Amino acid sequence: MKYYIAADHAGIDIKAYVKELFEARGHEVIDLGPYNKDRVDYPDFAAKVCQEVLANPESKGILICGSGIGMSMSANKFDGIRAALCHNEYSAKMAREHNDANVICLGERVSGYGIVEAIVEAWDKASFEGGRHEGRVEKINNLGSCRV
Numbered sequence: 001m002k003y004y005i006a007a008d009h010a011g012i013d014i015k016a017y018v019k020e021l022f023e024a025r026g027h028e029v030i031d032l033g034p035y036n037k038d039r040v041d042y043p044d045f046a047a048k049v050c051q052e053v054l055a056n057p058e059s060k061g062i063l064i065c066g067s068g069i070g071m072s073m074s075a076n077k078f079d080g081i082r083a084a085l086c087h088n089e090y091s092a093k094m095a096r097e098h099n100d101a102n103v104i105c106l107g108e109r110v111s112g113y114g115i116v117e118a119i120v121e122a123w124d125k126a127s128f129e130g131g132r133h134e135g136r137v138e139k140i141n142n143l144g145s146c147r148v
Contacts, residue, residue, distance in 0.1 A: 011064030046074035068107035096126035
């Protein structure tokens with residue numbers, strides 16, 4: 001599996017750790033930055049990852065900021081992206097199995113290294129169950145063009 005990873009300045013330390021975890025599990029991980037702790041805007045890096053995931057449908061994305069909230073909000077603005085903010089193993093597992101999430105969002109200031117490792121393992125082991133969830137995922141995908 002190919003993963004695209006990016007962070008903002010508040011997620012740079014966990015980004016390096018997560019990259020290593022996925023590579024140790026045999027995945028190719030493309031780091032889209034940033035590469036230092038200079039202040040950057042998380043929507044710019046969410047866009048980089050989401051554009052790659054959309055261009056490469058068999059890939060997945062990993063986004064990290066301080067809380068994970070800004071990255072998840074930014075990523076979910078892209079039609080076809082189903083980004084899940086995960087702070088524990090269960091949410092990571094369900095995001096993949098029930099929601100076919102193609103981007104995982106993590107918060108460096110919220111989750112420590114141990115829990116991030118457990119989240120990554122749960123995310124990586126899980127796969128979309130399909131079946132009764134397919135119709136719901138299709139409804140999520142169709143929301144991208146909705147306007148009130």
